[in-house]
Amino acid sequence: MASWIKIIQKNFPEQFFPNFPLYTLSRMQIGGRGGGLLFLRNSMDVKKFLKIQSENCIPFTVLGNGSNTIFQDRFYPGIIVKLKDEFEKIEKVGQKTYFVGAGVKINHLMKFLEEENLAGMEELAGIPGTIGGSLTMNAGANNYCIGDSVTKVWVWKKGGEETISPDFSYRKGVNTGGIILGCWVRLVPSSKEKIKKKIREIIKKRKEKFPLKFPSCGCVFKNPSKEVSAGYLIEKAGLKGRRIGGVMVSPIHANFIVKIGPASFQDFISLVELIKREVEKKFGILLDLEVVIV
Numbered sequence: 001m002a003s004w005i006k007i008i009q010k011n012f013p014e015q016f017f018p019n020f021p022l023y024t025l026s027r028m029q030i031g032g033r034g035g036g037l038l039f040l041r042n043s044m045d046v047k048k049f050l051k052i053q054s055e056n057c058i059p060f061t062v063l064g065n066g067s068n069t070i071f072q073d074r075f076y077p078g079i080i081v082k083l084k085d086e087f088e089k090i091e092k093v094g095q096k097t098y099f100v101g102a103g104v105k106i107n108h109l110m111k112f113l114e115e116e117n118l119a120g121m122e123e124l125a126g127i128p129g130t131i132g133g134s135l136t137m138n139a140g141a142n143n144y145c146i147g148d149s150v151t152k153v154w155v156w157k158k159g160g161e162e163t164i165s166p167d168f169s170y171r172k173g174v175n176t177g178g179i180i181l182g183c184w185v186r187l188v189p190s191s192k193e194k195i196k197k198k199i200r201e202i203i204k205k206r207k208e209k210f211p212l213k214f215p216s217c218g219c220v221f222k223n224p225s226k227e228v229s230a231g232y233l234i235e236k237a238g239l240k241g242r243r244i245g246g247v248m249v250s251p252i253h254a255n256f257i258v259k260i261g262p263a264s265f266q267d268f269i270s271l272v273e274l275i276k277r278e279v280e281k282k283f284g285i286l287l288d289l290e291v292v293i294v
Helices: 002-011 043-056 106-116 131-137 192-208 231-238 265-283
Strands: 015-023 034-039 060-062 074-083 090-094 097-101 152-155 160-164 180-187 214-218 247-251 257-260
Touching: 002 015, 002 034, 002 043, 002 231, 034 043, 034 090, 034 192, 043 160, 043 180, 043 214, 074 180, 131 180, 231 265, 247 265, 257 265
Parallel strands: 034 074, 060 074
Antiparallel strands: 015 034, 090 097, 097 180, 152 160, 152 180, 214 257, 247 257
């Protein structure tokens, strides 16, 4: 590993931070250290990195805002990649079409919608993530998913850059094996007051519905279907408030595991396994993880 660290440092001297504490990158605030954190600022950086990565077989994970990711306590022998600069832009490219970089945070997108009097993606309001992360899992709320607005996605694989039209389905996003760099979305003109009101209402409902006062990684499990939610199953299994170490099933929303004290990844995964066992025993349904474990 030391050899590729030197290669990355040589090629990205001001953008690479070796032996990085990964818990600082996750909203759950759990995890050990990793080989390094690398910021990629433009498409040339991406091309150069993927060439080096391929030649040296470097493990890597692209991270958005860390809102749906949890790191293990053990050392991660790879690179955490974050997209900056070129990938944090929103640009108009057609009459109703806009390019949104993968590094754009959802709250910044909401501000853009308000400032430019545009509607179409307000249902994402309050989600503490980035566009890239949202595309990966087809994030959404209130019967809306980001895939409903996306026309094309810009990705870069080892073979080069591509523009793809993913077949989004419920909570199934873009899985490229490379790096998602951005997407093109449809937005429509609307009044500033109407947009602001809708965004404020959605954020207010999220604050009332979700346990936002404690560190968490969002919804832990995928809903088995649009009709049946994981939170409902966990609650009916009597698991609200169940605690292991410093983590607990939230009494507010059962599909959230919140950190209420010093906690380890083992605490988290033990509680996850307990939930899966109890729900399967009561309902015959095996829950799938929505949170990403690195």
